[in-house]
Amino acid sequence: MxxxxxxxxxxxxxxxxxxxxxxxxxxxxxxxxxxxxxxxxxxxxxxxxxxxxxxxxxxxxxxxxxxxxxxxxxxxxxxxxxxxxxxxxxxxxxxxxxxxxxxxxxxxxxxxxxxxxxxxxxxxxxxxxxxxxxxxxxxxxxxxxxxxxxxxxxxxxxxxxxxxxxxxxxxxxxxxxxxxxxxxxxxxxxxxxxxxxxxxxxxxxxxxxxxPFRQIRPGALSSxxxxxxxxxxxxxxxxxxxxxxxxxxRFERRRRAEERRLRDFADVAVEGLLICDGDRIVGLNRSLEQMLGRSRDSVLGRSLAEILPGIAAAADVPVGRERDATVTDADGTSIPVRIVAQDIALGDSAHRVVAIRDQRERLSAEAEIRRLAHLDPLTGLPNRRSFGEALAARLGPGARLVGRVALVMLDLDRFKPINDTLGHAMGDALLRRVAGRLSAALREGDLLARLGGDEFAVLASVADAAEAEALADRLIEIARRPYVIDGHVLEIGASAGIALAPADGRTPDALAQSADIALYAAKEAGRGTWRLFETEMTMRRQQRRDLELDLRRAVARRELQVHYQPQVDAATGAFTGAEALVRWHHAERGTVPPSVFVPLAEEIGLIGEIGTFVLRRACEDAAQWPGTLTVAVNLSPLQLKEPGLVETVLAILGETGLAPSRLELEITETALLHDDGSTIATLAALRARGIQISMDDFGTGYSSLSHLSRFPFDKIKIDRSFIQLAPHHANSASIVRAITTLGRRLGMAVTAEGVETEAQRAFMLGEGASQLQGYLISRPVPADAVAELFRAHSRVETG
Amino acid sequence: MMLYRLVYRSRANLPEASAEAEVADLVARARAANVRIGITGALLHVDGQFLQAIEGPLEAVEALFEKICSDLRHRDVQLLELAPAEERLFGAWAMEQVGRHEDVVDRLPLSVGTAATSDATLALLRAQLPRLQRPG
Structure with missing residues (x-):
């Protein structure tokens, strides 16, 4: 109070x-x-x-x-x-x-x-x-x-x-x-x-x-x-x-004009611009307004840190060097930006201008590039690279293996012919369909990728091998169903190899290699099926690799040899010629049978080279033989498909001086399977030059009488399997009889292969075979031996 | 627009107990979708197998067949026929499930080359269509 x-x-x-x-x-x-x-x-x-x-x-x-x-x-x-x-x-x-x-x-x-x-x-x-x-x-x-x-x-x-x-x-x-x-x-x-x-x-x-006693002093100023x-x-x-x-x-007017000019400039800029006086924002351009979704007035006067969280002061923004930051827009969303500062004199004091570049577009473009780098553009599936990353994540150091990881490698069968004949567009459409089907066969959590070409792979967690096998079954079955694309019906198949981690490989590379080996085994087993990796497969694969290497070396060093099995006239017993047979004697392996190395050579593309080598050697040797003795050389189906075969044969004849009529080329029926006419045309061109063409191994494989009607063969060779059974086995005898009759009617000579006994010789003679070949006459012998044989016989005949 | 007809057979991969119900449900759903895309046809589900004829514009037929081939409820899908067709054989049916087990089980066509099997399948499906609704 x-x-x-x-x-x-x-x-x-x-x-x-x-x-x-x-x-x-x-x-x-x-x-x-x-x-x-x-x-x-x-x-x-x-x-x-x-x-x-x-x-x-x-x-x-x-x-x-x-x-x-x-x-x-x-x-x-x-x-x-x-x-x-x-x-x-x-x-x-x-x-x-x-x-x-x-x-x-x-x-x-x-x-x-x-x-x-x-x-x-x-x-x-x-x-x-x-x-x-x-x-x-x-x-x-x-x-x-x-x-x-x-x-x-x-x-x-x-x-x-x-x-x-x-x-x-x-x-x-x-x-x-x-x-x-x-x-x-x-x-x-x-x-x-x-x-x-x-x-x-x-x-x-x-x-x-x-x-009253005081007086105003004199000299004082009056009011x-x-x-x-x-x-x-x-x-x-x-x-x-x-x-x-x-x-x-005047100052204000000049300041306003300067400010307006600056703002006009700033508003043209694509980047966001902030002008700071100390830490206070005193200006910003339109780009920044749009980026922030805020009006100029709502930003002016705020501190820099309110717009650029984490940037405490304008002095923290480096001059001339960009750094990453984020700005917060009106909705509270953080926008990634790059910022750089520049000091400018504005009016009379120094201000700091902060340029703010919106990084969202760049970052999303980068994300898109990353996505594209990890996806197969054709099918939209993960590609080899991202599959490898996923595999590494599951198996890499630090990854904990829960249960087992199954890697299923899947190759399409008969895809290449479709791609080649119906075009790449059709091949691409088919691959997209396959991708869709395989996806439908997956379980939750399985990862499907396209590794390239017609190779797919699935990475799956499984409790046991049976689960992985069921998955492979589903994949193969669904891929095998018919495809209808643009009115075309396409039929393909799929082969799969399964490898289970950790047993079949602890690292991504090891596991992938095991799955590949299993896939190879599935293909060898006839395709359209799956194989689970087994350790022996590696050994077999290695053995095959070694053999392949040895074969390549032998071909390069011309270590293959040509032996000859003489043929005689069935009626007179006189030599008519010999069949050239390729032999491979390996220093450690001993003699490797043609049934082993010829399919291998076909598979690895060596057959052309081997065939040409045998043909040349046979022609050289036969040129030394007396009289009109012929030499028979086998042509593989693959050789027949090679362009320039006719030219090669004629060139060799020219070089060796062998008359074309003394060369006999033998083909099997396989060569005529799926022929689009080009094989027949090649054979016709060769025959037109006087070379004889024989049908080898007749009666086995894909025997079809239509083959005999499509080309006028000079000779039919009856397969040894019939000859060996012939005299006593009624069915074989009937077949032999049918073939010799057929040959006679068609005007084709008939040769019996594999004649080993006197009984067989007599039987074949009786059935009208024109020529005999087999152990009874002679085993295959080296070149000089057969030459000696022919010369001796010729002396006897002429002498 | 060119009309196509496709005939296939497949093994049903369905649990026996719920197979009938599931197929009926599947056909009911298909019917509504088929009306929109101009598909007609008939489906026979008997003895653990499907026999189906689909007819319509090529694009729609292809899409539907691809869906079937991506469906694990089928197995061993065998395409019997895909050919241009002059007229619809199942014009009134957006997808009719036909055939009682006892009516058809002995008349299922054997696989004797796809063309012959297709003809036999079509004949069987046609014969089982509801008599009263058959047009013409």
Whole structure:
């Protein structure tokens, strides 16, 4: 209560002081001058801040100080003229003029402190000094206040006056630097309040007691003289204010134009741009507005960290070197960006421009590239690379094997002919269908990939081998079903090899190799089926590889030999020629039978080379034989398909000098299977040159009488299996009889192969075979032996 | 648009207990879809096998057959015939399930070359169509 009463009393005192001791009209004038002065003080302050450092700034600073000090001084003395203590008053010249210069000095010092030490500390200290300037001026002025009486001071009011002056000035200084426009605008008013509060509280502190014995000192300024001085000071304030406003408007206009030009430039930029003054955002372009989904006004004034989380200050953005960051848009979504900064001079101070490049498009393009790198574009399945990664993830170091991992390698059977004959577009369409079907045969969690060409693979978790086998069964069965594409019906099959980790391989490479070996075994077993990897397969594969290597070496070194099995006329027993048979004697393996190495040579593409070698050697040898003895050479189906066979044969005949009529080429029925006419044409071309063409091994394999009707063979050779059974086995005898009859009717000679006994010879003779070949006549013998045999016989005949 | 007809047979890969219900459900679903894509035909499910004739535009026939061939409820799908057709043999049926077991079990065509089997299959399917609804 006491406090309230005290405050109430203070207000009453102040009110009484203002209303009863002052002429309120003049007080109002003082307030107007003060208001103009304080606002112009800040207007000039703004000009100072924008002026380049140096003389201009110093001059404007001086003008501002002068305006402020003048306004404080003028306000004080106008207010003093309004003060009517009820006695005549005068003003001592020294104190009156001195108080003006004191105000100038202290205001100047305060401003220097505030400008010299940017930041809240400097502003506070400068504010205190400037606030003290008000009180110092006031009480110095009051020291020259001359009345016929005594001045009594109340210390508490004096203290309040000083403190309020300082308080409002400090507050004004801080307000001038505020982010908020309204607060900034209030700086002048706050300063005005400081001046008024200091003055009127100071006036309320004083009581004049008339003293008839005191005289006003001579030389003191009268109120009238003071009025002239004060009016001049007020005019100075007004003039400075006008100049300040004028200059500041020009500054503002230039700043606006510069800002607009900059913004136009910035808005053209594709990248987002932020302009920072310290850490405060003072500008941004349209691209950034769009990126953030926020309006310019909602971003301006925020701190950089609000837009770029993780970037604490503008100084953290590297100049000239990009770094990754994220910005947060209006919805709170984080957008990946790259940022780079550049310092630019904007107006008169350095600003930092932060360029922000949206990375979403680039990142999604990169993700797309990564996706494409991992997917087979034709089928959309994972490709070899991503399958390898998945396999590595399941088997790699650190991966925990739960149960077993099955790797199923799958190759399509008869895919290549479809691709070759119906075109790649059809092949591609078929592969897409296959991919769809195989996918349908998977279980949850199985991974299907296309490794390339017609190779697929499945990675699956299985409890046991049976589960993997069931999977392979499903895959093969579903792939084997017919395909209808663009009205074509396509039939293909699939073979699969299964390997189980960890038993068949602990590393991706080892497991894949095992599955490949199993797949190879499935193909060897006739395709259309699966094989589970077995350790022996590796051994067999290795053996086959070794054999393959040895065969290649033997062919390259021409280590194959040609032996000859003589043939005789069935009726006379005279030699008619011999069949050339290829032999391979290996230093360690011993003699490798043709039934082993010929299929291998066909598979690895060596058969052409071997065939040509045998043909050349046979022609060379036969050229040394007497008379018209013929040599028979086997042609493999693959050789018949090779272009240029006719030219090769003719060239060899030319080189060796063997007459074409002495060469007999033997083909099997297999060569005519699936013939599109080209094999028949080749045979016809050879026969046209006088070379004889025989049908070998007749009666086995794909025997079809239609083969005999398609080409006029010179000779049919009955397979040894019939001869060996013939005399006693009724069915075989009938077949032999049928063939010899057929040959006779068609005008084809008939040769019996594999004649080993006298009984067989007699039987064949009886059935009308024209030629015999077999152990009974001679085993196959080396070239020089057969040549010797033929020469000896020829001597006997001619001698 | 050229009309095609496709005939196939396959083994049913369905648990015996629920096979009948599942096939009936399958046919019901197929019917609605078939109307949209212009497919007509008939399906016989008996003795653990399917015999089906499908007719319609080539594209639709191909797509449907591919769906069948991607379905593990069939096994050993054997295509008996795919040929252009002059007219629909099952014009009124978006997919009719025909044939009671005892009616047809002894008359199932044996595999005697695909063309002959196809003809026999078509004849059997036609004969089993509901008599009252047969057009003409």
């Amino acid at each position: 006491a406090v309230t009463a005290g405050v109430q009393g203070a207000f009453d005192t102040l009110a009484t002081c203002l209303t009863e001791a002052h002429d309120l009209r003049i007080v109002a004038l003082a307030a107007v001058i003060c208001t103009i002065g304080m606002h112009s003080a800040y207007a000039i302050g703004g000009v100072v801040a924008r002026s380049p450092r140096g003389r201009d700034q110093l001059l404007w600073g001086a003008a501002g100080t002068l305006a402020t000090a003048s306004a404080i001084w003028a306000t004080h003395f106008i207010a003093m003229l309004a003060y009517r203590p009820g006695v005549p008053v005068a003003f001592a010249l020294d104190a009156t003029v001195g108080s003006f210069f004191l105000a100038v000095a202290l205001v100047g010092l305060g401003s220097l402190i505030a400008i010299g030490r940017p930041g809240p500390g400097g502003r506070t200290l400068g504010g205190i000094v400037s606030g003290l300037a008000i009180s110092a001026m006031h009480y110095t002025g009051m020291a020259g206040y001359d009345v016929p009486g005594t001045l009594h001071w109340k210390p508490s009011w004096v203290t309040a006056s000083v403190i309020s002056g300082v308080f409002f000035t400090v507050a004004s200084g801080h307000a001038a630097w505020s982010r908020h426009r309204l607060v900034r605008r209030s700086a002048g008013t706050l300063l005005m309040l400081g001046v008024c509060a200091a003055h009127f509280l100071g006036m309320a502190a004083v009581t004049v007691t008339p003293d 009238e003289t003071l009025l002239v001085l004060v009016t001049n000071a007020a005019l100075l304030v007004l003039a400075l204010a006008l100049v300040a406003v004028f200059v500041s408007v």
